Amino acid sequence: MEKFDEIRPYEAGEMKEAFEALLSDRQFNAIMKGFAPWLPKGIRNGLLKLAFIGINTPLDFQKRFMKPVVNYIIRKHTDGCTFDDEALRVTNHTSHLSPLTSQSERFTFVSNHRDIVLDSAFLDVMLFNSGYHTTVEIGIGDNLLIYPWIKRLVRMNKAFTVHRGLTAHEMMRSSQLMSEYIHYAVTQKHENIWIAQREGRAKDSDDRTQESVLKMLAMGGTGDNFVDKLKDLNIVPLTISYEFDPCDYLKAQEFQQKRDNPSFKKSKQDDLDNMKTGIFGYKGRVIYRCGKPVNNWIEELRDLPKNEFFKEMASRMDKEIHAGYEPMYLNYVALDMLNGNQNYADKYSAEEKKRFMDYIESQLSKIQLPNKDEAFLRERILTMYANPLKNYLAAQ
Structure with missing residues (x-):
């Protein structure tokens, strides 16, 4: 585990210390004060400590704290969130339902990207509600972890860190480490994984899988070739459909800013504004739909040369993701x-x-x-x- 310390989520024995550090953070306390300004800090933190009793793992934390919050967001800011996992319930060559409650059944969900925070949060709740044993560990860019309390909170919430803005040499090392961690999480920790199909959101919603993401996933593992390494991850193409994207105007604004100034880059405050708007903006209907797991067809690509292999795999995943959209009026x-x-x-x-x-x-x-x-x-x-x-x- 030590080799993954710089990127991994917290483990069971680290949760209490992380929570105490969170309560001591001045910025975090300012955020909490906004939710209950009439409560003195001591009473507010005392209540949070009381609620934390019995929480030993990140999954416990999600069930106690995050699930009610996400359910509130679904009720308040959507017209319902649905999960179509039929493709996971049909095993290969048979119409019988697979044992989703099996402790060994784990998936790496690779999806299009609509919201910085909620893509994985909604998925967690829907996995809970559909009878899965656990939620997902998620990859989140370190460009979003702009304050210590944010990094601490997401690590408590089963997030691992994706490093951004690296040199070519640093990127290779980072990709290798992240791939090894993802393989470890799926095969040894028996966790599900969620990762976006590309770095950042496709601001024009033309969702395409980056071959570099698939190459990263194939760097870890113990198989002899790309196919065997990727099969270990049990990859599932996942489609997220929003009726309304509350960040659409922010994305359009950024398009013009980059058109008028090619060197324009968002500030940290811009990232925070996007997160806040995405969480609290109206989304209408939200639909998650699982595509056919990659293991059902990846063997067909085994004999392709490396570059052709990843190009064809990305193309097939795109077709699964695109076919899973829910067209709305x-x-x-x-x-x-x-x-x-x-x-x-x-x-x-x-x-x-x-x-x-x-x-x-x-x-x-x-x-x-x-x-x-x-x-x-x-x-x-x-x-x-x-x-x-x-x-x-x-x-x-």
Whole structure:
């Protein structure tokens, strides 16, 4: 375990010390004060310590603290969150349900990326509700761990660190270590893993699996070749569909900022604003859908040369992820508006089209730029909602 200390989540014996350090953090206390400003710090922390009694593992922490919070977010800021895991319940060559409650059944979920915080948090709750034995350990970029209390909290919540902004040599070492840890977590700790299909979110929602992510996953493990190493991880392509993306206007704004200034980079405050907007913004319907596990077809690629292997694997995973989208009326509206036609007018009503157009105008009004280009920004938001449908139709 020592070799993974710089990136791994906390282990059972470290939870109490981490919690005490969290309660001693000035910034964390300021955040907590915002939730209950009428409670003195001593009483507030005393109540948190009382609630922490009996928590020995990160999974205990998720059940006690995180599950109620995420369920509240689902109730308050979505129109429901559903989980379609039928592809995991059908074993190879048979229609019988597989034993999902088996302690040895673990998965590495590789998904498109919609929200910095909630992609994995929603998945955790849905795994709980669907009878799985454990949740997921998640990879989170160290660019988001901007305060010590955030890093401490996510490590208590089963997160491992993905290092960003490294040199080529440092990146190779970091990728090797992370891959070895993921293999260790799945095969030795018997944990599920969630990781995004690419570094960062696809801001135009044209979700594509980066071959570099798959190559990283194949660096660890004990198999003789790529196929055997990847099979150990039991990879599942996972599709996340949002009806409304509360960060759409922030993504559009960033598109213009980068267009006008190619060297533009988000600040730490921008990252915090994205996290806050993603968590507390309205998302409408949210659907998670599992694709066919990679182990069902990866043997077909065994004899391919290395570069062709990863290219074909990424392509097949993309097709699984794209086929798993849940097309909604606004996706059809967006595609028709972009194309200037009504090819899919039978998929939405006049009222639904007006609702979506009003929504776009409302989002555009939130963008505060000195040289605001509304036509460009509107096209960017429409593209975000049209691309999942375009990919879905292509995957069919």
